[in-house]
Amino acid sequence: MAHLPIAGATVSQGVAQWRSAGRTQRGQARLRNEDAFLDSPRLGSWAVADGMGGYRHGDVASRWVVSNLAAVSAHGNLDQRINAVRESLQGVNQRLRNEWIEPGAKGNEMAGSTVVALLLEKGRAACIWAGDSRCYLWRGQSLYQLSRDHSLLQRLMDERHISVAQAQAYPGARALTRAVGARSRLQLEVLELSTRPGDVFLLCSDGLYQALSHVDLGRALSMGTPQQAVERLFAGALRRPVRDDLTAVVVQP
Template identity: 35%
Template sequence: MGMHPVKFLFDTGAATHAGCVRDHNEDSFLARPASGLWLVADGMGGHRAGDFASRTIAESAQWTGIPNSAHDLKSRFVDRLVIAHDDIRRQSERLNGATVGATVVALLAYEQHFACIWSGDSRIYLLRNDMLQQLTTDHTEAQELFSSGAITAEEAAHWPRKNVITRAIGVTEMPMTDENYGVLQVGDVFLLCSDGLTGHVTDEEIAEMLQRQGAQQTCDRLIDLTLSRGAKDNVTVLVVRCLPNEVLSEADMKTNPGYGPPISVDDWKAED
């Protein structure tokens, strides 16, 4: 029995703050539900560098356009990321080789498919059926040592070089990203954030907040909580709630909560 493609509605919220310590905000974000694209970028390298890098990624991604397939969306986004990467490298040359770069985390959604693409330590979480899972793996020295078994979780949590990141856009010859894929379900809530949030707020607190309110209210509350704890860094949060399109009946929702067959990773790759 073939399933017809389903369009979801997305309740999106976004908020960003320089925090309590930094004098300017090097984070940028983009929310484009019509394109099925949301992202957070966290700049590094100080003024004229970090804010330039994160803004360049967000501004380039604005031109992703309206895709006609999951693969088309991913291709368009990756193309925009490469353009931003090259712009950032040229800025580094203008600053005599200074470090200019930004982490990026992007959520892509097309019909019932979603993909996460990231570089660095900004994160995507998914709250589904009241269970929170982190869909990204930090590109940090501590995480890589932990993943390889060289250090314990406890050691990773208190690693002295905790914020040393191993990947970022604009820093290497080519953009280095990781990807994760899945199927959207009604009721899914995604959180995209810079590490300014996760430095102060626990996964348990994130889960609790995502369960309760609309997307914008949740973003505002997460920022307020971070500020109340001293917000040592810039902090940016995007919340995306996956709602059913009104045309679906209650009966459809109950019998088919996932809307469509499980996705294979091939849906995000080139068609033959």
């Protein structure tokens, strides 16, 4: 299993105390787990990366994403750290393009990965992503999806004002419109927000959120420690056979 847990599940910065937990598991349709995650409360940094299905070396791409994010310094303010994450992911994007794409290569001979990252400092948070791995926020007994999928499915719904079911009927609707390694220049999206007492963040790959309802996600995040929340998420997802890899990271600021 590809993940980079950093020792120490709790960290204090001034009055801030961050607790987190993560888990990943290979799906039945995969020969190897192409998901990876970063769980680093010491750095105030967490991430999930999902190697692109159907591409070669998806597991390599997701590991590179996570290992490079783990090396980003925690020094500086949140704006500086966001820029450092941008630079790190641009570097991974270029490396994947340089090392894995042969002249005339077809799409399935490339290496790519989604990424969703969470950065925290006292009272502030930033979600950074490309692709369809997601960041959720549980706040005030409500679940909010902070990230917006970079996928053809989402584009069809946005541009044609159609339902999820109608968009899913289009051929290739699950195709990604952004990912690390997919194009020469990586386009990242960033959302910044203030944190509140009681907030709980969830980073996860599409295999996890597709296996659970919105209500199931919220229920798991509403009780207990991050480790208990992760265990509840996986217990729910594994009640039935799952084809895709599952990854979740839960963070309590």
